[in-house]
Amino acid sequence: MEFTKGQNVYVSSSDSRQEGFNATITSIGSKYITATDKWGRKYRFDKERYYCVDWSIYHLEENEESYKTKLVREEKLRFIYQNMYRFESVLLDGEIDDIYNRLIQKYGK
Numbered sequence: 001m002e003f004t005k006g007q008n009v010y011v012s013s014s015d016s017r018q019e020g021f022n023a024t025i026t027s028i029g030s031k032y033i034t035a036t037d038k039w040g041r042k043y044r045f046d047k048e049r050y051y052c053v054d055w056s057i058y059h060l061e062e063n064e065e066s067y068k069t070k071l072v073r074e075e076k077l078r079f080i081y082q083n084m085y086r087f088e089s090v091l092l093d094g095e096i097d098d099i100y101n102r103l104i105q106k107y108g109k
Contacts, residue, residue: 009025
C-alpha cells in the first residue's frame with residue numbers, strides 16, 4: 001500500500017469493543033505514518049506493517065471497502081483451511097495439479 005499526505009484512510013480495529021474509523025494522513029516520516037481522526041486525535045502507524053504503535057489494536061487501511069474485502073478473503077481462506085480434508089471429494093485431478101504446481105512454483109518443494 002502506498003499512502004500520501006492528505007489521503008483519507010480507514011483505521012480498523014482488531015478489538016470488537018472498538019469500532020474502526022475514518023482518518024486523514026497528516027504526515028509521513030521515515031518510520032511512522034500519522035493519521036488524524038475527525039476529533040483531532042493523532043495515531044502513529046509503523047510505516048512497514050501499518051499497525052498503530054500506541055494502540056496496537058488499530059491497523060491502517062486504504063479505505064473501509066478494501067478492509068471489508070480483506071475480511072471476506074480471510075474468512076474464505078479460514079474455511080478452506082478448516083476443510084482441507086474434503087479436497088479430494090470436491091477437486092478434480094487437474095485442479096489438484098494446478099494448486100500443487102502453483103505452490104511448487106512459488107515456494108519450492
